[in-house]
Amino acid sequence: MEEGDYFDCCFSEINSDMTMNKKKMKKSNNQKRFSEEQIKSLEVIFESETRLEPRKKVQVARELGLQPRQVAIWFQNKRARWKTKQLEKEYNILRANYNNLASQFDIMKKEKQALVSELQRLNEEVTKSKEERREECCGEQRVALSSTTGLENGKCEPEVRINQGVDLCNNDIKTEYFGFEEESNHEFMNIVEQADDSCLTSSDNWGCFNSDTLLDQYSINYPWWDFWS
DNA sequence: TGAGGATCGGCATTTACTTCA
DNA sequence: TGTGAAGTAAATGCCGATCCT
Numbered sequence: 001m002e003e004g005d006y007f008d009c010c011f012s013e014i015n016s017d018m019t020m021n022k023k024k025m026k027k028s029n030n031q032k033r034f035s036e037e038q039i040k041s042l043e044v045i046f047e048s049e050t051r052l053e054p055r056k057k058v059q060v061a062r063e064l065g066l067q068p069r070q071v072a073i074w075f076q077n078k079r080a081r082w083k084t085k086q087l088e089k090e091y092n093i094l095r096a097n098y099n100n101l102a103s104q105f106d107i108m109k110k111e112k113q114a115l116v117s118e119l120q121r122l123n124e125e126v127t128k129s130k131e132e133r134r135e136e137c138c139g140e141q142r143v144a145l146s147s148t149t150g151l152e153n154g155k156c157e158p159e160v161r162i163n164q165g166v167d168l169c170n171n172d173i174k175t176e177y178f179g180f181e182e183e184s185n186h187e188f189m190n191i192v193e194q195a196d197d198s199c200l201t202s203s204d205n206w207g208c209f210n211s212d213t214l215l216d217q218y219s220i221n222y223p224w225w226d227f228w229s
Numbered sequence: 230t231g232a233g234g235a236t237c238g239g240c241a242t243t244t245a246c247t248t249c250a
Numbered sequence: 251t252g253t254g255a256a257g258t259a260a261a262t263g264c265c266g267a268t269c270c271t
Contacts, residue, residue: 033247033258051239073260076239081258083240 034074038064042071046078 034042041064045052052060052075054068061068 054238070259072238074258077259080240080242 034066038066042074042078046075046082050079050082051075 042060045060049056052071057071057075058068060066061071064071066074
């Protein structure tokens, strides 16, 4: 369409109905959709440059038989639509990432629960074996005492030694199971308790879960990779 | 050289209209 | 055939940058 044709077209339409509401007439006149060819050309230009230099705008307008103002508005609307689509894309990516993290978190939470249960079970086992050994040792001690003289009023010094021996045994067991000593075990349990369910059970409460503090505290004594080994 | 008005272009939002299911 | 949703061209208002006096 030549530029002259375009204006002829516009003015003939305007003149055709002078009784129409002025604003409405202007609107319906302007509301003409661009041709496929025009849109195609504009799209191609937009792909290489989302903003037009004034000179280029005039040139494009002339080539497509549009007003420079129309080209400017088309680019304006196009940028707005493009931005919306970009935002949608980014939102979808973020949502996918969030879902991925949430499911990973779920898995890790279950793993943690399993580890805590295992730890509890092992602790119970250790306590139980400590008691059993204590009973065994006391039985042996009583036998030994009955054949020994020089110890008075049943308060047996060897029992103290035996108890110490049992404690040493227990520490050996813990060291074997957990790889660290009693004190370290205690700290570890504190960390586990701190990270307990109140903050981790639902994503609504994530705000109160301070992983930095937790990790900082833990990493002072144990590298994080030890936690998973 | 800084202040202030005019102009221009961009963006966000809204309006008016078309198209299509 | 009427209707509502979606798409689109254009209008409006505001803001920042630039130019000129």
